[in-house]
Amino acid sequence: MTGLPAELLALRQAVRELAESRIAPRAAEVDRTAQFPWDYVEALRQHDLFRVGLPEAYGGLGLGLLGAALVTEELSRIDAVAGLLVAVQELGTLPIVLAGSEEQKKEFLPRCASGECLAAFGLTEPEAGSDAAAGRTRAVRRGDEYVLDGMKHFVTNAGVAGVYVVFAHTDPAAGARGMSAFIVTSDTPGFAVGRLQHKMGIRGSTTGELLFDGARVPRSRLLGREGDGFRIAMATLDRSRTTIAAQAVGIAQGALDYALAYARERRQFGRPIAEFEGLQFMLADMATRTEAARQLLYAACARLDEEGEGLARLPAEASRLSAMAKLFASDTAMQVTTDAVQVLGGYGYMVEHPVERMMRDAKITQIYEGTNQIQRLVVARSLLETLGVAR
Numbered sequence: 190m191t192g193l194p195a196e197l198l199a200l201r202q203a204v205r206e207l208a209e210s211r212i213a214p215r216a217a218e219v220d221r222t223a224q225f226p227w228d229y230v231e232a233l234r235q236h237d238l239f240r241v242g243l244p245e246a247y248g249g250l251g252l253g254l255l256g257a258a259l260v261t262e263e264l265s266r267i268d269a270v271a272g273l274l275v276a277v278q279e280l281g282t283l284p285i286v287l288a289g290s291e292e293q294k295k296e297f298l299p300r301c302a303s304g305e306c307l308a309a310f311g312l313t314e315p316e317a318g319s320d321a322a323a324g325r326t327r328a329v330r331r332g333d334e335y336v337l338d339g340m341k342h343f344v345t346n347a348g349v350a351g352v353y354v355v356f357a358h359t360d361p362a363a364g365a366r367g368m369s370a371f372i373v374t375s376d377t378p379g380f381a382v383g384r385l386q387h388k389m390g391i392r393g394s395t396t397g398e399l400l401f402d403g404a405r406v407p408r409s410r411l412l413g414r415e416g417d418g419f420r421i422a423m424a425t426l427d428r429s430r431t432t433i434a435a436q437a438v439g440i441a442q443g444a445l446d447y448a449l450a451y452a453r454e455r456r457q458f459g460r461p462i463a464e465f466e467g468l469q470f471m472l473a474d475m476a477t478r479t480e481a482a483r484q485l486l487y488a489a490c491a492r493l494d495e496e497g498e499g500l501a502r503l504p505a506e507a508s509r510l511s512a513m514a515k516l517f518a519s520d521t522a523m524q525v526t527t528d529a530v531q532v533l534g535g536y537g538y539m540v541e542h543p544v545e546r547m548m549r550d551a552k553i554t555q556i557y558e559g560t561n562q563i564q565r566l567v568v569a570r571s572l573l574e575t576l577g578v579a580r
């Protein structure tokens with residue numbers, strides 16, 4: 190890939206080899222059984238891949254969002270569930286990186302960097318999806334603790350994570366400004382994991398409810414100050430959505446690679462179908478879109494990596510790039526995987542070939558960490574801001 194430093198090119202090659210040897214043989218089975226793949230987690234731990242995006246001071250490799258994107262992309266080329274493990278580790282740890290105290294960082298980040306502990310991010314509720322500030326989960330201060338009541342749903346890594354960053358209102362009357370963020374460990378009294386959802390794609394990843402019934406969270410686990418929660422969530426998502434874009438680029442590349450190889454082998458009318466111009470045009474468009482998505486993603490990561498950690502609002506143009514990357518890459522993944530199924534004809538519709546799984550997996554990238562309608566709003570508002578109209 191043009192412009193990437195040698196260190197990242199070597200990382201990319203190592204992850205490609207790992208994905209082909211350890212993930213590829215299991216991907217179809219993980220999809221079919223929808224069992225969480227602890228063997229993937231072990232493979233990523235052994236290769237230090239949970240460390241990639243985290244700061245060096247806390248056990249990370251300090252390769253930033255660009256490093257995390259490369260790893261997520263290469264894993265997702267083989268199985269989007271494997272890529273999601275790295276993406277969600279970023280999502281669950283970024284709030285601590287951005288807003289945590291030194292003690293909180295030292296306590297939680299090294300364990301997440303090693304992969305000993307998986308992380309999760311609980312923002313969404315049944316009545317609060319795109320309108321994330323409308324959540325009903327409450328946190329009330331009692332002495333040295335906060336007592337949490339309510340529930341989260343659609344949380345990735347529910348039931349397998351050891352650390353959950355959870356958003357709850359400490360001052361419901363204040364709306365978004367009354368939301369706070371807490372680090373909740375899986376052994377917290379009053380906290381339980383509820384129902385796990387059955388899904389169209391990324392079936393090996395868990396998605397479920399977090400239940401809080403008088404859950405007692407020590408005051409020392411409040412992230413930042415009371416009322417910082419919404420800013421923490423937005424600062425996290427502005428950055429973490431690049432990993433979802435990376436997941437999408439990887440899925441698209443995997444589908445393209447498979448469709449290309451198939452088109453060279455499959456013969457109809459006495460010759461390989463790859464010789465028909467109608468299919469060549471499709472393959473050319475698939476490759477062009479995938480490469481454009483990748484370059485936009487890398488540009489967004491490089492731009493975001495220039496920004497320091499912390500809760501300061503990103504420059505409009507940086508969060509716009511990250512929204513554009515997620516929007517374009519996920520729409521690309523949906524288009525390219527659908528076309529890959531078409532290239533394979535009826536065989537593409539069958540579970541013996543991975544492209545139907547990739548098409549199902551691609552769909553989620555248009556939905557989570559902000560739907561593509563919301564990404565378009567982010568892009569449009571930041572464009573308007575450059576004209577002097579408030580975001």
Ligand SMILES: Cc1cc2nc3c(=O)[nH]c(=O)nc-3n(C[C@H](O)[C@H](O)[C@H](O)COP(=O)(O)OP(=O)(O)OC[C@H]3O[C@@H](n4cnc5c(N)ncnc54)[C@H](O)[C@@H]3O)c2cc1C
Nearest residue numbers: 310311312313318319343344345396556557558559560562
């Ligand atoms: C598999 C999976 C994993 C997930 N993982 C996590 C996780 O780890 N943590 C977490 O907190 N959440 C997670 N989510 C939640 C995810 O981020 C939300 O589903 C998403 O933000 C959309 O919210 P919603 O589903 O409530 O849809 P809604 O907000 O109800 O949206 C419904 C439709 O309306 C559109 N819409 C809404 N508002 C607007 C608007 N202003 N303008 C135009 N269109 C609009 C949406 O784009 C969508 O098409 C996950 C979801 C899934 C499915």
